[in-house]
Amino acid sequence: MSEPQGLHTKEFTLNVGPIHPSTHGVCRFVVKMEGEVITELTPVIGYLHRALEKICENRTYEQIIPVTDRFEYCTAMSCNMAFSLATEKLAGIEVPERAEYLRVIMLELNRIASHLIWFGTTALDLGALTPFLYGFREREDILDLFEMTCGQRLTFNYIRPGGVSKDIPPEFIPKCREFLDGFNTKIDDYEKVLTGNPIFITRNKNVGIMPPDVGIAYAVSGPALRASGVKHDLRRDDPYSIYDRFEFDLPTGETGDCYDRYLVRIQEMRESAKIVRQAIEQIPEGEIRGKFNKMNFKPPAGEVYSRIENSRGEMGIYIQAAEKQKKPLRVKMRGGSYNQLQVMPVICKGAKIADLVAIMASMDIIMPDVDR
């Protein structure tokens, strides 16, 4: 069929964000569309840039910890952890046994809290309003546990080079156990609302497929990569802290669509709960902070990169230290979201504009992680 003379469809450019209800912060996409189909997508970043890496160069190592809290505030614990690990590696600091357990407990609880935010916002982006509140209800319990320990609910400043800042209060373990006992049934509830829901399945299945080779090529990590069937998790492949002592599975997906990413994260919450349970059973008594001179800490010259698995993939900190300096020469932060955002133009091509929201939600992109 030939098109009538003078009639042709024009490509249509839509600007989504930076202020838009479903871009999870200040992310901006310039979307070129043919009808409702996306032909080209360009992420525009930088709206949340706070020059954290530069700020780090003007602070001592202990003072940098609160800065890392702001790096990726959904899982501030893991940012603390990544920086502390790098510092310890640089100066060869020993961490006491009890502190290691406390770190693992906090990291995994924080991973659950972060996934709960993802769960709530994903449902919200697809128009289901109720799961959001459910997710935040459980997150509240976790935040109570954090508040009980370090007095903070979002930016913890808890994991420090050489250990942790405070010991847990005696009522922490019973409260945590109570939370874990109820948590599996709570996840069952979430799954009842969404997993089997035909509308949810049609919105997510075969949408935003990321083949494993594309994921690897763009250095996507974390649950988004595992959903494509790549069994890669730094907790297992490059164990840090004491992760080699715990039993846990790595849930993986098959096709790498939005639905697989959903299932992987849901399973991951269960696995994290399993790790926390093992950790609170095994936790020994003892010191919580190793030898670390916080006022006058001067690491030997050198450079170090240490990486951990946080809820959005690989989080890495690179430190370059000069001889006899209290402050690092250069700090580089690497967050998982950056690569997840980078792969969006590839996997969004040919998707509908309404799918953009679903894909972004399933990638679990958070902007402070991208912009730093």
Place this chain on the structure above:
Amino acid sequence: MELKGLFKYLYELLASTGLPQGWVDLIAMVALALVVFGFIALVVLYLVWWERKVSAHTQQRLGPMRTGWHGWYQTVADTIKLLQKEDIRPALVDRPVYFWSPVVIFVAAFMAYVVMPFGDGLIVADLNIGILYIVAITSFTIIGMLMAGWGSNNKYSLLGGMRSAAQVVSYEIPMVVSICSIVLFVGSLSMVDIVQSQAKIYQWFIFRLPFGPLAFIIYLIAGVAETNRTPFDLPEAEQELVSGFNTEYSGMKFSMFFLAEFINMFTVAAIAVTLFFGGWHGPVLPSWMWFIGKTLVLVFVIMWFRWTYPRLRVDHLMEFAWKFLIPVAFINLILAALMKYSGWFNW
């Protein structure tokens, strides 16, 4: 406590004043219209509060609690607030279209109640084309939405308005076809006749297996889609379209859209009760209580949908209507016709 007698008494009182018959009828009509208007306004105020309560309890919250007992006059307070708001009008709107669209939607929503049988003898006008009239009148809403989308001079509003047009036109078909299967059995379009044919509980169309329940489900899905509520609330999908066709409206104009949505929801439930649940029929309690009670239960079901389901994607929505709902509705109609022909339900 039947209200039929009361209205009859008032009418006779009016007639005994010696006014000419034409005047008596006119006054009675206006008075009745005001009563219905007042009643619907009251119901809607209550429904807004109820929706907030239902959503709150689904989400493990309390909802409004400060204004009165469990916040019962929250909506009144909100309405007063909205009345006081400055009416913001964007500079480049198409003025007449922009101004009239909330009015069109609001009036269309109310007009359906002319033929609504609230109880035994409680109907403003028992038109012999009752149900057809309702189907026609409720479609007016779509004109209002298109006007709002076009007049606002905003991309999102326009997309929202267009989506509503496509959606409502598509879902009108299965809705009308499922209504047809009921009309086929009753043999009349009059709302009163439809209710009268379901006097006994086993005669309710919802219990006339298998076509009754199927027609009800089709009607309910299409009805929810017509009122633009979740899972079919694409015209106002906030994640994609900010607020859809009413993005540029604020203050009282916005609240007219908002209240019209609730009136439409009540209308959909009330028609479902009339068609499938025996209308005002029920034991012990007066008829109007039965009608309103049944309607509120259905309204609750529709609210329940909203707070449980995610939203469909726009192309899935169309596929669902055209490839599934419409064929099923037609098959159901044929089934109903066969059953009518074979005299299956000749009690």
